[in-house]
Amino acid sequence: MINLDLTADVVVVGGGPAGTWAALTAAEAGADVLLLDKGYCGTSGPTASGGTGVWYVQPDPEEREKAMASREKLGGFLQDRRWMARVLDQTYENMNRLEAEARYPFPIVDGVPHKRGVQGPEYMRRMRSWIKRAGVRVLDHSPVTELLVDGTGTVAGVRGHRRQHGTGYRVRAGAVVLATGGCAFLSKALGCDVATGDGALFAAEAGAEMSGMEFSTAYAIAPAFTSVTKTAYYGFATFFRGDGTWLEGAGSQGGRSVIAKELLRTGTVLCQIDRATPEQQRQMRLGQPNFFLTFDRLGINPFTEKFPVTLLLEGTVRGTGGIRIIADDCATTVPGLYAAGDAATRELVCGAFTGGGSHNSAWAMSSGTFAGRGAAAFATALGATANRRRLTGVGEAGIQRPFDRTDALDVIRREVHPYDKNYLRTASRLEPALAHLDAVWDGRRGGAVATGGDLPGVRQAAAMVAHARWMYTSALARTESRGMARREEFPRLDPNQYHRLTVGGLDRLWTRPETVTGRELAVAS
Amino acid sequence: MIEVVSTERCVSCDVCIAVCPTNVFEAGPGGIPVIARQSDCQTCFMCEAHCPADALFVAPHTHPVPADSPLRDEEHLAGTGLLGSYRRELGWGRGRKPGARLAVGPELRPAAT
Numbered sequence: 016m017i018n019l020d021l022t023a024d025v026v027v028v029g030g031g032p033a034g035t036w037a038a039l040t041a042a043e044a045g046a047d048v049l050l051l052d053k054g055y056c057g058t059s060g061p062t063a064s065g066g067t068g069v070w071y072v073q074p075d076p077e078e079r080e081k082a083m084a085s086r087e088k089l090g091g092f093l094q095d096r097r098w099m100a101r102v103l104d105q106t107y108e109n110m111n112r113l114e115a116e117a118r119y120p121f122p123i124v125d126g127v128p129h130k131r132g133v134q135g136p137e138y139m140r141r142m143r144s145w146i147k148r149a150g151v152r153v154l155d156h157s158p159v160t161e162l163l164v165d166g167t168g169t170v171a172g173v174r175g176h177r178r179q180h181g182t183g184y185r186v187r188a189g190a191v192v193l194a195t196g197g198c199a200f201l202s203k204a205l206g207c208d209v210a211t212g213d214g215a216l217f218a219a220e221a222g223a224e225m226s227g228m229e230f231s232t233a234y235a236i237a238p239a240f241t242s243v244t245k246t247a248y249y250g251f252a253t254f255f256r257g258d259g260t261w262l263e264g265a266g267s268q269g270g271r272s273v274i275a276k277e278l279l280r281t282g283t284v285l286c287q288i289d290r291a292t293p294e295q296q297r298q299m300r301l302g303q304p305n306f307f308l309t310f311d312r313l314g315i316n317p318f319t320e321k322f323p324v325t326l327l328l329e330g331t332v333r334g335t336g337g338i339r340i341i342a343d344d345c346a347t348t349v350p351g352l353y354a355a356g357d358a359a360t361r362e363l364v365c366g367a368f369t370g371g372g373s374h375n376s377a378w379a380m381s382s383g384t385f386a387g388r389g390a391a392a393f394a395t396a397l398g399a400t401a402n403r404r405r406l407t408g409v410g411e412a413g414i415q416r417p418f419d420r421t422d423a424l425d426v427i428r429r430e431v432h433p434y435d436k437n438y439l440r441t442a443s444r445l446e447p448a449l450a451h452l453d454a455v456w457d458g459r460r461g462g463a464v465a466t467g468g469d470l471p472g473v474r475q476a477a478a479m480v481a482h483a484r485w486m487y488t489s490a491l492a493r494t495e496s497r498g499m500a501r502r503e504e505f506p507r508l509d510p511n512q513y514h515r516l517t518v519g520g521l522d523r524l525w526t527r528p529e530t531v532t533g534r535e536l537a538v539a540s
Numbered sequence: 541m542i543e544v545v546s547t548e549r550c551v552s553c554d555v556c557i558a559v560c561p562t563n564v565f566e567a568g569p570g571g572i573p574v575i576a577r578q579s580d581c582q583t584c585f586m587c588e589a590h591c592p593a594d595a596l597f598v599a600p601h602t603h604p605v606p607a608d609s610p611l612r613d614e615e616h617l618a619g620t621g622l623l624g625s626y627r628r629e630l631g632w633g634r635g636r637k638p639g640a641r642l643a644v645g646p647e648l649r650p651a652a653t
């Protein structure tokens with residue numbers, strides 16, 4: 016049942032950093048913009064609750080060169096130098112605008128605003144008011160459930176559900192930007208339960224492809240049984256076995272797999288942030304107050320006491336895989352459809368390495384800007400014909416055919432969360448896991464076609480299963496270890512696999528190697 | 541997870557119902573929101589940050605705490621200063637200086653995430 020029928024030049028799906036920058040840019044280009052969020056634009060997504068370091072680098076050629084070179088090796092040299100340069104330019108501009116136009120209160124260090132990070136709640140509440148000032152209409156608690164296409168397969172709108180009103184809605188649009196975030200598989204990592212890979216599923220149903228899905232093994236440290244996966248300060252920590260003896264090789268960077276192995280073996284790893292000076296401890300409290308929420312409320316002093324930790328799956332949130340982008344305006348392979356932020360692949364700036372720490376946030380605001388501009392231009396070019404098109408929904412699992420949500424959530428818990436399957440990857444464990452995921456996807460075993468208020472949950476479950484299948488299919492296709500895509504049985508980098516991997520399909524999946532672009536500007540090292 | 545809605549402090553502004561990303565709250569009797577779907581709570585502390593009356597408390601656990609836990613005891617939370625503490629650190633609320641102004645952490649080691 017359609018209870019609400021709307022039109023817009025540009026629809027932005029998702030109101031995190033990528034979505035809000037896309038909406039702002041499209042509105043400034045003159046488009047009538049509607050932003051739809053599953054949660055609430057301003058609090059939803061990991062940036063809002065977590066906050067982020069930002070890849071903000073002065074436009075000084077030497078500094079920029081250093082910034083681009085710094086993670087290239089970690090990223091298996093899959094980054095695109097031209098894209099890195101444009102993201103650095105755009106991020107620099109956006110962060111300056113955030114101060115000048117949204118009056119973000121940056122700290123002043125040595126007389127100049129310090130723009131290498133933002134506090135999430137402050138950043139995102141300002142983005143919300145800024146886009147509203149720019150004329151963007153915002154619908155919260157309105158998960159999109161599928162894309163609509165016209166007779167030629169061009170994306171021409173969305174359908175969704177208003178969960179606080181119990182009604183459906185449909186939007187006709189000139190162009191759609193997917194900024195739905197990555198997929199963290201409902202692991203309860205900080206702010207991530209809204210990030211269930213919905214956009215990737217919608218895109219694939221319209222015919223789009225994914226890229227870099229093997230770079231999806233992000234697991235983040237949190238105190239056991241809690242949610243705050245802020246990991247920067249664990250660089251100052253030492254890790255111990257349950258009996259208090261030193262856990263050799265364990266670390267936040269480079270030693271997380273040691274933590275995973277010990278957790279698998281004994282279930283307990285202890286941690287103490289014992290390598291920070293009193294001055295650094297003081298700075299940490301100011302830098303990331305949310306890091307201390309857990310400790311203060313549990314009555315733990317993390318600098319002097321050992322506390323148990325766990326690893327929570329962050330999948331493609333702090334991984335890098337996502338919807339494949341084929342042009343500078345973040346266009347996908349489907350006309351009328353654009354992707355930004357974690358919903359899109361971040362290989363162009365991160366390569367095979369995590370985008371956490373600074374690159375993801377820079378990518379989110381820059382790709383959002385590119386996509387917003389691209390979508391507005393696409394909608395303008397369509398003109399009045401945009402609203403005369405006949406629309407068809409392309410959503411499959413849970414809409415055109417039954418899908419079992421309970422089975423899906425169960426298979427995600429059993430085959431995707433566990434460290435021995437998704438983190439310490441090997442074919443002997445990936446293959447059976449993928450077979451289980453395929454069986455649930457296949458859906459012949461049961462489930463139902465969902466309607467009304469049940470639909471978003473079912474689609475979310477389908478999106479996670481689709482995501483995991485692309486992840487494991489790509490992981491199996493890359494028989495080497497590059498960046499975060501490690502294979503236990505192929506521990507080394509293989510020069511013959513120097514390519515990006517595109518993956519696609521819904522029922523039958525396929526992969527295709529892709530030549531690495533944008534290396535001509537790289538300085539030989 | 542969200543554990544406490546203080547009936548005494550709540551000013552019935554419905555902000556928590558609007559801002560919770562996972563739609564945990566529902567309007568309740570007498571204008572006091574109820575925790576309708578606690579299992580959907582993602583422990584993100586956003587409702588607490590946005591509540592103008594320091595009426596909400598989110599325990600750090602990703603599962604409900606026992607009924608007799610001090611983290612469900614409003615008096616204890618108010619006495620220890622935990623109630624409203626996140627808002628204080630963010631510098632949100634009238635007359636406070638935004639915490640963002642002070643947010644300079646220590647220099648990190650390279651490639652931290």
Ligand SMILES: Cc1cc2nc3c(=O)[nH]c(=O)nc-3n(C[C@H](O)[C@H](O)[C@H](O)COP(=O)(O)OP(=O)(O)OC[C@H]3O[C@@H](n4cnc5c(N)ncnc54)[C@H](O)[C@@H]3O)c2cc1C
Nearest residue numbers: 029031032033053059060068159196356357372373375376
């Ligand atoms: C704890 C933590 C710390 C991090 N720290 C850093 C850091 O220091 N530096 C860094 O660069 N990166 C960091 N990251 C990564 C960074 O947070 C993300 O890259 C960033 O949030 C991506 O922004 P986004 O706008 O693409 O997606 P999100 O912020 O995930 O926003 C997605 C939005 O889409 C909405 N949505 C989802 N599905 C639908 C749907 N079906 N319909 C409508 N709306 C939908 C969601 O509600 C949400 O509002 C961190 C991540 C975590 C988890």
Ligand code: SF4
Nearest residue numbers: 550551553554556591
């Ligand atoms: S935000 Fe606070 S004051 Fe407002 S309704 Fe919720 S609990 Fe009450």
Ligand code: SF4
Nearest residue numbers: 560581582584585587
């Ligand atoms: S902690 Fe987050 S998810 Fe839980 S009730 Fe508050 S806003 Fe909602």
